[in-house]
Amino acid sequence: xxxxxxxxxxxxxxxxxxxxxxxxxxxxxxxxxxxxxxxxxxxxxxxxxxxxxxxxxxxxxxxxxxxxxxxxxxxxxxxxxxxxxxxxxxxxxxxxxxxxxxxxxxxxxxxxxxxxxxxxxxxxxxxxxxxxxxxxxxxxxxxxxxxxxxxxxxxxxxxxxxxxxxxxxxxxxxxxxxxxxxxxxxxxxxxxxxxxxxxxxxxxxxxxxxxxxxxxxxxxxxxxxxxxxxxxxxxxxxxxxxxxxxxxxxxxxxxxxxxxxxxxxxxxxxxxxxxxxxxxxxxxxxxx
Amino acid sequence: xxxxxxxxxxxxxxxxxxxxxxxxxxxxxxxxxxxxxxxxxxxxxxxxxxxxxxxxxxxxxxxxxxxxxxxxxxxxxxxxxxxxxxxxxxxxxxxxxxxxxxxxxxxxxxxxxxxxxxxxxxxxxxxxxxxxxxxxxxxxxxxxxxxxxxxxxxxxxxxxxxxxxxxxxxxxxxxxxxxxxxxxxxxxxxxxxxxxxxxxxxxxxxxxxxxxxxxxxxxxxxxxxxxxxxxxxxxxxxxxxxxxxxxxxxxxxxxxxxxxxxxxxxxxxxxxxxxxxxxxxxxxxxxxxxxxxxxxxxxxxxxxxxxxxxxxxxxxxxxxxxxxxxx
Numbered sequence: 001x002x003x004x005x006x007x008x009x010x011x012x013x014x015x016x017x018x019x020x021x022x023x024x025x026x027x028x029x030x031x032x033x034x035x036x037x038x039x040x041x042x043x044x045x046x047x048x049x050x051x052x053x054x055x056x057x058x059x060x061x062x063x064x065x066x067x068x069x070x071x072x073x074x075x076x077x078x079x080x081x082x083x084x085x086x087x088x089x090x091x092x093x094x095x096x097x098x099x100x101x102x103x104x105x106x107x108x109x110x111x112x113x114x115x116x117x118x119x120x121x122x123x124x125x126x127x128x129x130x131x132x133x134x135x136x137x138x139x140x141x142x143x144x145x146x147x148x149x150x151x152x153x154x155x156x157x158x159x160x161x162x163x164x165x166x167x168x169x170x171x172x173x174x175x176x177x178x179x180x181x182x183x184x185x186x187x188x189x190x191x192x193x194x195x196x197x198x199x200x201x202x203x204x205x206x207x208x209x210x211x212x213x214x215x216x217x218x219x220x221x222x223x224x225x226x227x228x229x230x231x232x233x234x235x236x237x238x239x240x241x242x243x244x245x246x247x248x249x250x251x252x253x254x255x256x257x258x259x260x261x262x263x264x265x266x267x268x269x270x271x272x273x274x275x276x277x278x279x280x281x282x283x284x285x286x287x288x
Numbered sequence: 289x290x291x292x293x294x295x296x297x298x299x300x301x302x303x304x305x306x307x308x309x310x311x312x313x314x315x316x317x318x319x320x321x322x323x324x325x326x327x328x329x330x331x332x333x334x335x336x337x338x339x340x341x342x343x344x345x346x347x348x349x350x351x352x353x354x355x356x357x358x359x360x361x362x363x364x365x366x367x368x369x370x371x372x373x374x375x376x377x378x379x380x381x382x383x384x385x386x387x388x389x390x391x392x393x394x395x396x397x398x399x400x401x402x403x404x405x406x407x408x409x410x411x412x413x414x415x416x417x418x419x420x421x422x423x424x425x426x427x428x429x430x431x432x433x434x435x436x437x438x439x440x441x442x443x444x445x446x447x448x449x450x451x452x453x454x455x456x457x458x459x460x461x462x463x464x465x466x467x468x469x470x471x472x473x474x475x476x477x478x479x480x481x482x483x484x485x486x487x488x489x490x491x492x493x494x495x496x497x498x499x500x501x502x503x504x505x506x507x508x509x510x511x512x513x514x515x516x517x518x519x520x521x522x523x524x525x526x527x528x529x530x531x532x533x534x535x536x537x538x539x540x541x542x543x544x545x546x547x548x549x550x551x552x553x554x555x556x557x558x559x560x561x562x563x564x565x566x567x568x569x570x571x572x573x574x575x576x577x578x579x580x581x582x583x584x585x586x587x588x589x590x591x592x593x594x595x596x597x598x599x600x601x602x603x604x605x606x607x608x609x610x611x612x613x614x615x
Contacts, residue, residue, distance in 0.1 A: 102302065185374035188341055193388035193439055194362025203387070207378040 037264040043257035051260065058264030068265060070240055071248040072272075075225055078160060078244050083224040084217055086164035091171020091216075095179055096201070110172070117169035125232035128162055155234045155242035162233060163224060171216055178212035179205070211284060218280040222273055245269050290352025290442040291317040291475060292338060297347035298499075299330075299337045307333035309499030310347070315492075317352075318473045320466065322490035324480055326522065330499040331479045335445050338477065339368050351443055367436035368445040371452060373428045375420035381407065381431050382416040388439035406434045410468070426457050430464075437472065444469075446478035450485055462488055483523045487511060495519045513604065514539070517611040520604070526568055529553075530606070531576050536614060537606040542568060544602035545580035547588075551597020553578045557588050571596070 004011070037058060041051035062068045094113065098106045116124070131138045134149035151158050182205050190200040206213070228246045230236070236243035236251060243251070249269070253262035292315040299308040307330040315321045323331040336342040338349055340361035348357045356364045367388075375384050383390075385406055386399035394402075407413055410430045420428055429449065436444055449465060450458045466489055469476050480486050486493045487507040495503045495510060495518075503515035514520035517537060520528045526542045531553070540552065555573030567587045571578040571594060580596050588594055605614045 183372065183374060185370035185372050186376060188361075189368070189370065189374045189376075189435075190387075190391075191341070192339060192361045192366065192368050193391050194360075195391045199391055203390075204376060207376070 033263045033266060036260050037267050039260045041260035041263075043254070043259055045257075047260075054260070058261050059268065061261065062265050062268060067240060067243070067248060071243050071245045074156060074241075074243060075245045077156060078163070078230075079221050079224045082160040082163035083167065083220040086160065087167045087171045087220050087224075088213070088217060090164060090168045092175045092213075094168065094172045095175035096205075098176070099179060110176075113169045113172055116165055117167070121229045121232060124166060125229060128158075128233060132158060151234050152238050155238065159230050159233060159242055159244075163227065163229075166229070167220060167224065171220060174212060174216045175209070178209040182208045214280055214284045218277060221276055221280075225269070225273060225276075290354075291315055291319070292443060292477065293348075293350040294334075294338070295348045295350075297334070297337065297349060298345045299333050299342050300345040306499050307342075308337060311500060313494060313501065313504070315475060315477060317475055319475055320469045320489060320491045321475075321477045322480060322486035322493045323477065323496060324483060324486040324493050324522075325496035325502075327481055329496040331481075331496050332447060333499075334496070335368075335447060335477060335479050338443075339366050339445050340364050341368075365442045366445055367439040367441035367443070368447065369429075369432045369436050369449060371448040373420075373432035373452070375428060375431055375435070377420050380417050380419060381412060381423070381434075384420065384431060385412075385434045385438050387435060402438050403434075406438045407431075410434045410437075425453050426461055429453065429461060433465075433468065437474075442475065444472075444474050444476040446476065448480060449478055450480070451482070458485075465489065484525055487523070495522060512602075513613065515613050517606050520606070526563075526579055526581065529576075529578050529580075531578070532608060535608050537608055537611070539604040539606055540598045540602060542579040542581045544598040545578070545596040546582075546598070547594055548597035549595065551595050552603070553597075554593070554595045557590050557592045557594055560587050560590060569594075 006014075036051065038053055038055055039051040040047050040054050040058075042048050094109070098109055101109075119127075129151075130136075132140075132150040134140070134147065134152075137150070139150065140148055186204050186208075187200060190204045195203065226246055227244075228250070230242060230244050231247045231250060234242040236247040240248075245265070246269070249262045249265050252258045252265065256262075292313075294311060294313040294315075297308055297311045297313075298306060300306050309330070311334065313334075323334060325331045333342055337344050340356065340359060344357055348355055350356060351364060351366065375381075376387065379387065382400070382403040385403040389399045389402055403416065404413070407416055410433060412427065412430055412434060415423060415427060415431070420431065423431060429452070446465075450461055453461055462485065478489070487510075490507060492504065492506055493510050494501045497518055503510055503519045505515075510519065511523055514523055514528070517530055517539070520530060520539050524541055524543075529538075529540050529542060529545070531538045538552070545553075553571060553573050553576075555571035555576075555578060557569055558572045558577075559570040561568040561570075563581070565584055566581045567584065569580055569582055569588060571580070578596065582588070606612060607614050
């Protein structure tokens with residue numbers, strides 16, 4: 001049992017600091033969120049001093065709350081169009097078309113795409129303000145119609161395009177390495193029998209990278225569903241039109257002061273994530 | 289059915305390597321043709337340029353009467369079997385064989401029927417529902433051949449067709465391949481670095497080096513009268529003796545030398561290597577080492593002094609400067 005010869009007591013001593021940190025910053029907040037999710041805990045007022053347990057009332061209220069259902073719908077759109085379709089398709093497309101170009105062009109393109117991924121969210125949000133703002137925005141100037149306030153008039157579309165731009169690098173990198181594992185002779189065999197690009201991808205490439213596609217889709221779906229950057233761009237507005245779940249939860253908790261109610265909604269978001277993850281894992285297992 | 293004409297063909301890679309260098313070649317209809325050479329000599333690039341997988345930098349490739357130089361691989365009517373066979377692992381043998389038809393949108397029933405017929409011809413009838421991972425190396429090769437045949441191409445290209453098989457199976461597959469090619473009478477070009485394979489299989493051989501053809505001829509011509517010292521060195525399971533004599537280099541195959549009272553070389557036996565039915569004897573003749581082959585049980589003792597000679601017609605003379613055959 002004690003292969004290092006350290007003795008149980010000393011071994012525990014070494015592990016303890018890490019365990020304490022994990023406990024304080026991960027396990028406790030998670031359990032605490034679960035707990036306050038069943039109370040009427042608030043940021044201020046009598047319920048802050050003496051929260052009462054209300055059971056599943058918060059959950060019932062959330063499901064009936066039009067703001068919540070609106071957010072669920074917006075989050076689903078956000079995940080579907082910006083991650084599952086946008087980042088996936090664009091990332092694969094980039095990886096596929098950069099295979100055969102000259103190395104310096106490939107490296108330059110990959111570097112540019114990566115740049116959008118590694119920049120801090122706040123910096124990126126300000127860049128996009130500069131591009132999309134109403135009076136002096138770069139996009140408006142380029143299109144010659146400087147009076148469009150993109151983030152106000154098309155908030156969800158803007159967020160989706162933003163997130164595609166922001167997150168495609170990951171899919172591109174993952175698919176680049178996945179494509180490297182497809183035997184070139186199989187792709188060439190398809191070329192020799194006259195298969196089109198689409199037939200080659202469908203019949204030869206996709207079966208090889210199916211696992212990568214599922215893993216990638218799972219990761220980018222979860223990241224997008226939990227992404228808080230939309231708050232930096234639109235704060236959920238105008239009039240809740242871009243209020244995805246993480247933004248709604250934040251605003252309920254810290255602007256509305258409804259800590260208990262917000263915690264219950266985070267629980268629902270967590271359950272949603274779990275369901276999505278389980279579906280993907282089941283699909284992955286079917287492959288084997 | 290069609291021959292292949294290659295005219296002044298060059299293939300240069302982006303890094304500047306001239307893999308194929310102004311090469312001319314004519315391959316007859318129905319011929320079994322070998323591209324032979326050491327690795328890096330350009331033989332695979334030539335094959336891939338004929339297939340259209342590499343773009344020709346200059347010159348032309350024609351199949352039959354059609355100039356295919358600028359055509360996509362899929363429009364050239366060539367089929368190719370890769371060294372690793374390139375079978376699709378997620379498809380059954382039957383689906384693999386029928387894939388060329390599926391791409392062209394041929395009816396399912398015709399696909400199935402073609403797969404069964406082609407597989408039957410290559411003794412794969414029992415294995416139609418297997419996946420490539422469940423086949424032996426020889427079966428995989430036959431499945432890949434079946435897929436190539438099912439494509440009903442005019443030209444069959446084989447990249448190192450036997451190199452992934454173990455030594456025993458290789459002989460069997462070699463015979464099979466030759467028989468299949470005779471039955472189909474399909475113009476076939478194969479690439480190999482193994483001179484024995486080229487000699488055994490091919491109707492004609494092109495020996496390549498540095499993107500050019502060093503010699504083009506039947507196996508017999510290439511074996512008996514190598515055009516230069518490079519080919520002389522490369523062909524033959526025991527290397528040819530190449531001995532400088534004045535302005536010439538004398539070339540004699542070890543198989544053609546035998547002990548004689550007086551003759552070309554005289555030396556002391558230093559090594560005897562058993563080759564099975566024969567033995568390879570190495571003589572120390574001053575600076576040169578001479579090899580000659582003796583039948584079993586006739587090996588001289590190490591240390592014995594031996595003189596060997598060869599019939600005049602078997603002794604080749606090469607120019608020392610150019611390395612080309614003089615006589």
